Amino acid sequence: MSTERLVQVSNLQVVACGEDGNEVPIVKDVSFSIQRGEVLALIGESGSGKTTIALTLLGYARRGCRIAGGHVGVGGTDVLTASPAALRDLRDLRGRRVAYVAQSASASFNPALRIIDQVIEGVCVRRLMSRKDARTKAVRLFRALALPSPDTIGERYPHQVSGGQLQRLMAAMALMSDPEVVVFDEPTTALDVTTQIEVLRAFKRAIEEFHISAVYVSHDLAVVAQIADHVMVLRNGEIQEEGALEQIIEAPAHPYTRSLMAAAEPSCRLTEADADQALKQPPLLEISDLVAGYGEHDRAGMPAVRVLDDINLTLRRGTTLGVIGESGSGKSTLAYVIAGLLAPAKGDIRFVGKPLPGTHAKRDRDLYRRIQLVFQSADKVLNPAQDVGTILARPLRLFERCAPNEVPARIARLLDLVKLPASIARRRPAELSGGQKQRVNLARALAADPELIICDEVTSALDSVVGAAILDLLVELRHELNMSYLFISHDLSTVRSICDDIVVLFKGQKVDACNRSALFSQPRHPYTSLLIDSVPEMRANWLEETTLRAKA
Template sequence: MDQPLVSVRDLKIGARTDSGREVEIIKGVSFDIAPGEIVALIGESGSGKTTIALSLMGHARPGCAIQGGTIRVGRRDVTAMPERQRAAMRGTEVSYVPQSAAAAFNPAKRIMDQVVEITAIHQLMPREQAEAKARQLFRALALPDPDTIGSRYPHQVSGGQLQRLSAAMALIGDPALVIFDEPTTALDVTTQIEVLRAFKSVMDKGAMAGVYVSHDLAVVAQIADRIIVLKNGVVQEEGATEQILHAPKHPYTRQLLDAFEPVPHVPVARPDAAEPILAVQNLCAGYGAMRDGVPAAKILQDVSFRLERGRNLGVIGESGSGKSTLARAIAGILPAYRGNLLLDGKELAPALQQRSKDELRRVQIVFQLADTALNPAQSIETILARPLTFYHGMTGAARNARVIELLDMVRLPGHLRHRLPSELSGGQKQRVNLARALAAEPELILCDEITSALDTVVAAAILDLLKELQRELNLSYMFISHDLSTVEAICDEVLVMLKGRVVEALPAARMSTEAAHPYSRLLIGSIPQLDTGWLKGLEQDPALMAQFAGR
């Protein structure tokens, strides 16, 4: 093998807790990356993927420190460098593409100014040359209007475009190594395809090496030459992408692969109820100032469906299709301006302020991001106690006992009730989010993308928990997602939404084989497969993608 571009030996990274205790996060990790090779670091949340990736730039998160081992990039020993030299290396020899491109851009500055900024900081080239190079990268990354997109502000481009622009920012200094930190996690499936294609094309042409951090094995299969599997800061397995995907040796790797393919949902037979738990008739909702009873921005347009008691309805579609607006309209957070909502055959008022306490109790919503849904200043006990008092008038010892019961319901230990949300993992926070909804003793739970921010193993565990709770408590779910495989794992029926309208409705078990609408077929065809040749062999009509995605 040629001299490796990156050589990591016995890397140890530790952190000091608030109580002063030393914790080892990365426990003696070693690996090499050859010039031009893309290596994926995979594992669930807390496995140490991002911590290792950031250390290749000589960076450790606040409270963390590199405590042992060596990292060499080219001929330079990153661990032995002073901070000034590490800073000079970032953006030129090693660069970084973040998970959230929106957070990487300054909303007040034009895109071009931000993309070329690193060339001025390190005096790499004159401004005119930097702008010409940026436009070249915009073309290579398949961005629209490459000659003029740089004059826009970040809010004037889509999420997928912004993600590719953040790659342009990382690539303009001609780095030898690019670190991709879950750069497609927050994107819709069709947008993800475009971004992956663009990344792969530019990396291949430039013969750059890369580190791709992800929990999504199907995405990794499209871009990585080799995979390193991590758990709790320790390498579990390392090998060529084909070998890891099709002949894994370690039980944990097999667990990750199993979690990638959720068990299909088997509908539970229910006695026929006279009325569906929820009936939605010609619902219209939108945002902005009202004029003649109609909002400035109309989002939902004549949406109708029925959800039978004890069954689950999936709603899929890309960002902007109206999925979350539908959940908010049903919950009464965004009152519909036209149409009817019937709960068990009885009319529900459009706004939650007009609904009775019992109506509010029976329909609960669980939001996508537990981080923003849970009050960071309150303990888990306080968060769960509030709905118990509001809906059931519980206080004192009875309420405290019920909090412990609720945590047990979502498979969390009772002692976590004394913690703050920031002291829990992403999966634990989402379970608390669910426990808060269960505190009301609802009949219908609206789940808005509740697994999209979670890694594959944790997401699979949440889906299993939802199924278990449904059997025990006779719940009905409306499950919103842009991921069809998630919906298939828990839902009986699926609605496909496009630009505020339902374009197709089918039983979940038949959606992959029988969907007829071109947009449904596009969504289904854009779900990455555990096959290294899948992206290369994927043929999609660019005009169709542009028409439906509005990019």
């Protein structure tokens, strides 16, 4: 590796405008350097300043924030100097010399345009190459990133490719201008484990082939261990520890780094007593021969796109049933069917021994109350125009869970249940962290006094510390309220830690089912074994070893 310092950051200060109008420091005196061809990982929990620091390499601060001091140099360009010449350099820097790969590729692509047109747009607008040469280069990048049908995949629209493929296509877009530095901002966080492995392999191959320097933002130490050379641990905008990857993983010096590693380690949150008690519980939800999908139905009543095919499962009262599988396996479709958002094409669903109507229109208000769905992204389901108190008051009033004069006290109780202070009720969602918003999302479901809560990927977008806290909270509420959960996830470790029973879906079919203790102790279906083998281990070279095993 070259010893040339490509990126030099010193004494970086970033401030944000607080509620009272005064500026609050969110990045405090941060300094680091990146050598040419080196990958620096920025890790830490939500709000630690990872993305804020990474974006300063593009001379950018989010709305409400300001780069208040320090020096940011990229390849000899002073990014923060405000002279006219520096501004011209900054326009040349962004998207050309420093590229950005966002966490959510699906939110970054225009659904109305073909992929190839979006991938080559930047270099064509800048007149860096002709449209013909740009298309040729894009196909070469598609091939380097191990995308299927590299010659034709660009002719598709974003919705016609998988999430993992779209994430790699976004990386191709970033690499079109031969950038010196690429910022990867949590690019695999929301991907299932098997897709994550493919994307990590593709990123690592591209970094090595094109000799890219990179900043890799993540909260997942196991992922970082597969791609980084150097690691910087952040908390509240300050560096807690930095060093070579091996040193951080094998001999972390700072207590906070050790706490991050402890949060990432899979652990069982249920006791043997929980397991014994679960076996004695009667069925709460029973599904038999379920078929569901989308599009027009044929004469036999079958949908044009069949997503779930002959699904059978049982969820016992007071227990947690985990449903795992990769993207497209039908997990969320199953949640929508149970919640009444999608009518099944065939099959029988029984709730507390009685038939469960297929749609909300056929369910009464009480049945609507008894089954609640908590979505993956709280940002998309919490009304940004309302404060938390108003959001929580709505189900209390809709389902008549208390007298009107008791609503404030019930809101305070709900916030206490999810370990939030009563003062949160006066805030709007935009003023909360990711973990706080997910707790409010859960509190809203609890406001209905449900018997079953369907948790659809509720921790997949959260950092390991916050995600672990949410899992602990779910287990605590289960004990306190005798709650039942259908827990949908692509993360095998998460499912194993809180679920009594586990169902594995693959391409819409149930391919495996077992209790938690049998998951690792007995031979399983080949796809289940693949999921187990795809969970990254917190050590260097694990990715290379799995790649060699896959080829063997």
